[in-house]
Amino acid sequence: MTKKRLTTSAMIASFAEEGQRTTAAPFGHALSGLAAQRDEIVGLTADLGKYTDMHIFAESFPARYYQMGMAEQLLFGAAAGMAEVGLVPFASTYSVFATRRAYDSLCLDIAEPGLxxxxxxxxxxxxxxxxxxxxxxxxxxxxxxxxxLTIVDPCDSVDIEQAVPALADSAGPTYLRLLRGKVPTVLDEYDYRFELGKAAELRSGGDVVLVSSGLMTMRALDAAQKLAEHRVDTAVVHCPTIKPLDTETILRVADSGRMLATLENHSVVGGLAESVASTLVTNNATRGVVPIGLPDEFLAAGALPTLHDRYGLSTDRIVKRVLEELG
Known part of the structure; x- marks a missing residue:
């Protein structure tokens, strides 16, 4: 049997499975919808309007859209100035530029004054x-x-659409990990509603509990179905807000004999896994946590499906890891 070759465009790649329901540009449309109700909403980007779905907002509200060019520090400084005079800016760029390149501006211009x-x-x-x-x-x-700084890692289009107005209503600075383009639509099947700072138990199970964020929640749900074929009853807890973490829910689901694993589209260093582990230790609920995430290394270039499988983010790799841990 010839194995199907996995290929995707590297820059605008989609992690949606073939045939999966998707919604086009949920962030851009949610921001435009919010701006239609609130005149103080403005949008800015650093030469990446098309690649962060900010172009949807720009088409609807050209007078409230600001193209700052390839200058991320300027992007954040301008957004801070707008917030100082009562506007509510959404500033988009790639995560690597927001964190590595413009950290000082984010920290001192935005976070320190609590804008x-x-x-x-x-x-x-x-x-x-x-x-x-x-x-x-x-x-x-x-x-x-x-x-x-409030940090949100949405699972799908439903999360994004509901998170945008919640972030605008949050008094201080926020960081949203954007899923762009054709984004999977999953959570509408689970009677879910986004609530800032709250986790949601999407599925119950008596053997294993998977605590996940971002796109890994949809992988956790798929993995839970496949684990059922191995007679492993798996719960899935979605944590869309990384900071502040829903400590109460984490402690509740950890207070059992179930295997506890975290799933995240991030390095196993410094993300959801360590946040959950810290919560357990500081609340005297010490127990083991199985971290499923990206390795502590610089990753290779290539097609997304191939990379997800190589680095352990695919559904099959998650199932294999859980079964190995269960012994």
């Missing part, structure tokens, strides 16, 4: 095959230490 600036980071984690220059595999580790 309502909403940073939208494209290509988070392993969502492009362009290699380390564009793969933001450590953005959560960099930003979790910024005081007062």
């Amino acid at each position: 309502n600036v909403n940073i939208v980071g494209g290509l988070p984690g392993l969502t492009t095959g362009y290699g380390p220059s564009h793969q933001a595999t450590e953005d959560l580790a960099i930003l979790r230490g910024v005081p007062g």
